[in-house]
Amino acid sequence: MSQEAQSPMTLLYTEVEEELRAAVRGLLSGRSSPSEVLAHVESAASDGAVPYDLEVWKALGRDIGAAGLLIPEDLGGAGATAREAAVVLEELGRAVAPVPYLSSAVLATRALLGAEDEAARDLLGRLASGEVTAALAVSFAASPYTPPLSAVTLGADGALTGRVTGVIGAEVADVLIVPVAVEGSGSALYAVDASEARIKTVASLDLTRPIATVSFSGAQGRPVGSAAGVGDALLLAAGLLASEQLGVAEWCLTTTVAYVKERKQFARPVGSFQAIKHRLADLWLEIVGARAAARNAAALLGAGEDAHVAVAVAQAHCGVAAVHAAEECVQLHGGIGMTWEHPAHLYLKRAKADEIALGTPGDHREALALMADLPGPVN
Amino acid sequence: MGWDEAAVDERAQAFLAEHDPAKMERLDFLRARFDAGLAWVHFPEGLGGLGAARGLQAVVERRFRGTPDNNPGLITIGLGMAAPTILAFGTDEQRQRFLRPLWTGEEVWCQLFSEPGAGSDLATLATRAVREGDEWVVDGQKVWTSGAHHSRWAILVARTDPDVPKHRGLSYFVCDMEAPGVEVRPLRQITGEAEFNEVFLTGVRLPDSLRLGEVGDGWRVAQTTLMNERVAIGGTPTRRTMIGLLSETWRERPELRTHALHQRLLKLWVDAEVMRLTATRLREQLAAGHPGPEGSGMKLAFARLNQELTGLEVELLREDGLAYDDWAFRRSDSVDFLGRGSGYRYLRAKGNSIEGGTSEILRNIIAERVLGLPSEPRVDKDVAWKDLPR
């Protein structure tokens, strides 16, 4: 049976999704253009602050309601699906917007949805309204196929101790959602106020989404239920990251096409040279594929169907496509592409970091070996 | 006299027997080495060389290992570009004046070629040099000038005749970077630091004695520089290499290994070895003569390999690859490529396919000059520069 026969939903954008896109794009083009993002990153760096733009996050999360998209209506969310969240991420990728959407509204939210205790439901309500921002204390480099064992343990006194590296969005989180190893019963999910943790931002390749090391030493936390949702959170985030990668790639292609039409060398636009035209045509094709694969992953995740193959395909393709697009963007801008002043580098850094995040393209291909029944050589 | 390996080796040994670097000032040692013809043996006698085959330099380097060096990382433009051009086109006075302090590193050089409007199409550049008696008055803007902030001299191409087609109206100068009217402003790079600069030239007066080659012959002189630049970037053997560094990481971090990365690493290891052998062969070819368009192939191969290797390194390192060593905005003295972190290497290597002629331009050069394929129709060839569309 082909996959198509299994999934009746469309790979196109619905009207509702287009409206959501327009709202997010409207917000970002007014308040988070690439040059504004760069200026923001710079002023944050000189103040020793983190690069997140909390004003834009508030407008996105509360006013547009993006924070609660994945949270059911009875908990105060919008009861939307991964499809809508994917559209938000496309736009955030296109703008390399420094907001903690993926970390709070996707990763932490999905982990809490699997926790089920009343405390989790209560927290989800506050996440939905945008009142609270959360972060999942798991490395961004973790893959959904080998979720990391929790490095945080519960002491006899009920306090938490341990250190988690590579965490995104922790600096702007009010609450950390922490998988905790519990003696006897495996693992549980805890909510820990950010003030209970030591959060140290690491100088990061991705200037617009740095990683941090989160340490707990005798921190007080509240158990919120099972940690079973952590694996699902990683899978969902990996699937949705493909849409962010699509957005990154699209900005790079659009910006490059505009530039090579304008930039003249040898008394003609450099985009008139066939060597350039063919490369950009190939890139366009790769991005067309990225959109289809990212949409498919979002659709299956959204419908609650088995999305493992779709996520692996989307990640294996989109991770590479975004890096390729960003690298072409730098190259085809010539010297300007190597400058700090031009925003191309923000996209290159985001694309390269995203390639590592939530499983590398190699991890996703390897996972497909099993799922598509294409075993490796025998020996 | 015909120099062979034994004779060169003997001369190097004799020099070292008389000059103990431990008992001499570094600069005195380097100057004496230059004067003994052991700086670059293929240069003529009296100019730091012996008139020997280029390949015999390796014999000297072996003997001089561990002695004070001329900080080659800082003076690559001088060594790789300015020196061969001065040798080929300079007058005797110019060669005597410039080559020795260039080689010892006392005077650093930079390259004032690219402009905002003229990169790949260098010949369309707009910086003007107008003759006034025995002087030239230079006005214009250069960009992407690596190392301008610590340079004493620059090689400069400027337009001396706007009324003829673009390639014919250029002249080549040595620019005094301390002359009034030279202003250097740093440009920050994607790596965080400022390796390159904008250079504004406003009414800069250069004596005619700083002209290299004939008036109007600047394009031909610049070609010599560019051919040498591409060999300098692509074909120079280095002791520590990117493939070596990546291989060390691979060996030391078994937990990072995957089948997919293993296959890529092995492919790149072969590519690196093939490139090393190609470069060795090219050097043997050049031993007597001058670099030809084949040098462009080396730079193309180097850029691609370095970019693939550094991209693989970041991916291999996973969470460590998400970190970056230092974003501080500072003016760098030299490129410590292997000494920095993986993210720096990944980003800096992006410049390898842009600096010194982009990979697209190098492919055109190979297609047209090596393979003899016809060029694309040229709309600007017979048009006076001043009438070109902008």
Ligand SMILES: Cc1cc2nc3c(=O)[nH]c(=O)nc-3n(C[C@H](O)[C@H](O)[C@H](O)COP(=O)(O)OP(=O)(O)OC[C@H]3O[C@@H](n4cnc5c(N)ncnc54)[C@H](O)[C@@H]3O)c2cc1C
């Ligand atoms: C790190 C770094 C250091 C540098 N240092 C120096 C220096 O010290 N001194 C100096 O003078 N310059 C220096 N440069 C400048 C460099 O030589 C130019 O950037 C380069 O020649 C390209 O010119 P451009 O930036 O104007 O790009 P453009 O020429 O505008 O090119 C834009 C894009 O179009 C492509 N393109 C252009 N023409 C064609 C064609 N005919 N066919 C196909 N594609 C084409 C190019 O390959 C490129 O991808 C440096 C650059 C870098 C990145």
